[in-house]
Amino acid sequence: MSETTEQPQNAEADGVNHYYSDQYLELQKEPVLYEWHIDHAPRAAWSSSLLMGGVCWLIALMVFINSDSQNPWPLIWVLLILGVWGVIFSRYLTDPNQLYHYRMTAKGIYYTQQDKIPEVAYTIARGIGGLLIVGSIIAVGLVGPLALAGAGAGAFLAFKITNMKPRVFHSGCQFKGFGGLSIFRDVYGIKIIEMPRETGQYGIVLTHKEDYERVLNDLARSLPDYQITEAKSRKEFGY
Structure with a gap:
């Protein structure tokens, strides 16, 4: 078994939130018979991500059809880019692959679960989220009140990713x-x-x-x- 440095329950270390169950802490004291790692894709990850982007693309289509402005393209481009970013954000930040590390013991099995997200992705996401909301606000001035829908979507994404931090769940199940x-x-x-x-x-x-x-x-x-x-x-x- 490889050595790991455990943190107190719900502690925050190195920018990562750790959550420990009582079963994990108990089983951690037992000798490990064998262990393995696995990278697992969540169910319906892509379909939910495309749905999130599709909302922005639908709003863009409505703007194109119903806008009274002679130049709705700034907002449309913002919404199209926002939709693409929404798909990427949802698939790789909101619903990413899960990394598991399992350890089998004679008294139970315990494991860690964490998102497969590199730290640099959080930094990039926060920056892009800020740019999107600024672009949406500018589009409100160019196109009019109809652009508030796009600004609201940008604000929602920016709010979601501003304080995002990696999370690691430590769980266990006793026999x-x-x-x-x-x-x-x-x-x-x-x-x-x-x-x-x-x-x-x-x-x-x-x-x-x-x-x-x-x-x-x-x-x-x-x-x-x-x-x-x-x-x-x-x-x-x-x-």
Whole structure:
């Protein structure tokens, strides 16, 4: 197991927000049997990103059709660029790939989860967000009140990214009680659900193809009272 420097719960270190669960802190004391890393793309990441950009493009189309101004192009260009930026912002900053680091122990499994976003991306995003809102405000003066919709969209994006910081979640799931294992082989995923759900633990385990059967067998052996069900779709699996 590689050494890591842990921070107090909800502490902020090096510009990163860390969040620790009690299960993670407990399982961290146990010897690690094996560990692995995985880079995972969220479900429907691109569709939600395109929807965000599509709102700006729809407003641009409405401006083009309904504008009383003889020169609506400054606002239209702002909205078109804002839409492209919205797609990039949403896919790579709001809904980016997730990096997981799993550690299997005899008493449970614990892991870290963080966004796959380099620090430089936050700096660039803040700068572009500021430029977009300035451009939207200028467009209001050039085109008129209809441009307020674009300015509002720019303000929303700028507000969202001004204080963005990387977040790292440290979670764990101990082997105890009874519940279920939901599996979905298409993404090599296993969901641990302890009953009752109101007080039980929950964990999501994602693996590489070559590790899947090993991890599933170890979980099934460690949780003999858990019922194993196989999801028929990613939507049913819920991740």
